Amino acid sequence: MREHGQEGVEAYAVVEELARKQAKSVNKEAADKEEPVASGSATTVDVPREPSLEEVEQAWIKAETQAELIVAARTLPRPSKPQRKAIALALETKLDSMTINHAISGILASKNHPSTWTSVEELYASPQPYNTLDQLHAHTASYLHLLALLPLSLLPHCTREILKTTLDRDAHNSFGIRSLDDDASEMFGYGTWPSASYWNHSCRPNITKSRNGREWTFSTSREVKEGEELCITYLGGEEREVGVEKRREMLEKAWKFVCGCEKCTEEAGQVDDAKRRLE
Numbered sequence: 001m002r003e004h005g006q007e008g009v010e011a012y013a014v015v016e017e018l019a020r021k022q023a024k025s026v027n028k029e030a031a032d033k034e035e036p037v038a039s040g041s042a043t044t045v046d047v048p049r050e051p052s053l054e055e056v057e058q059a060w061i062k063a064e065t066q067a068e069l070i071v072a073a074r075t076l077p078r079p080s081k082p083q084r085k086a087i088a089l090a091l092e093t094k095l096d097s098m099t100i101n102h103a104i105s106g107i108l109a110s111k112n113h114p115s116t117w118t119s120v121e122e123l124y125a126s127p128q129p130y131n132t133l134d135q136l137h138a139h140t141a142s143y144l145h146l147l148a149l150l151p152l153s154l155l156p157h158c159t160r161e162i163l164k165t166t167l168d169r170d171a172h173n174s175f176g177i178r179s180l181d182d183d184a185s186e187m188f189g190y191g192t193w194p195s196a197s198y199w200n201h202s203c204r205p206n207i208t209k210s211r212n213g214r215e216w217t218f219s220t221s222r223e224v225k226e227g228e229e230l231c232i233t234y235l236g237g238e239e240r241e242v243g244v245e246k247r248r249e250m251l252e253k254a255w256k257f258v259c260g261c262e263k264c265t266e267e268a269g270q271v272d273d274a275k276r277r278l279e
Helices: 002-032 053-075 081-092 097-112 114-121 135-149 152-157 158-175 236-239 244-255 262-276
Strands: 175-177 187-192 207-212 215-220
Touching: 002 135, 002 152, 002 236, 053 081, 053 135, 053 152, 053 236, 081 135, 097 114, 097 135, 097 158, 097 187, 114 158, 135 158, 158 175, 158 187, 158 244, 236 244, 244 262
Parallel strands: none
Antiparallel strands: 175 187, 207 215
């Protein structure tokens, strides 16, 4: 955080404080409302679905309306009751730590590191970065959280355009930040390193990546032929061991492409041959 100066320290600190308050409140409510579940009772679970483009636009329009009230509440000498209420509502909304911290990094980069921000803007932007309605709501809620919390000097950089640029790019360009000492079992968050975002995928990669603190190292994992494309894998852990049909399904869902790498092509051909023999 130090490379972003005091503003960066304050930005992350106020978000961390809100996260602590919300966690404490949730734990208290859970303890107060703890009730036994009747045996045999049924629970209805909504199946997550991808929001439509119209729903995405409407969610951001609604957020912009609240954003105007929040900014007014923080900058006017005598904010109105609706303006003060907008801040209160924003702070009551559940905070998504990963989303909001990623958004802060984009805001700080746009203000303090113009060349880095330009590199982020040049990355591929997903036309539909939301796999679920919850993800969409986390993004719009993070926008309002930040307007209600950030130091006033950062408010001009907390705009819909900057938030959407940051969050829309992460869908296809970010790297997960996992623990280093326990087989990467714990997920800490994710980040976007523009210069590292141009690797294409292969299920039989010739490049491996490793993280040391905040730095990534990319190394060849085998001899590379002249003219051969350098690729990493977008799959992690056990995902790499599943069959071609499952791999392609996961990649299409997460990254929006049908994998046609050498390994998938070979295995798909073997599957097709096996199916023909059974016919």
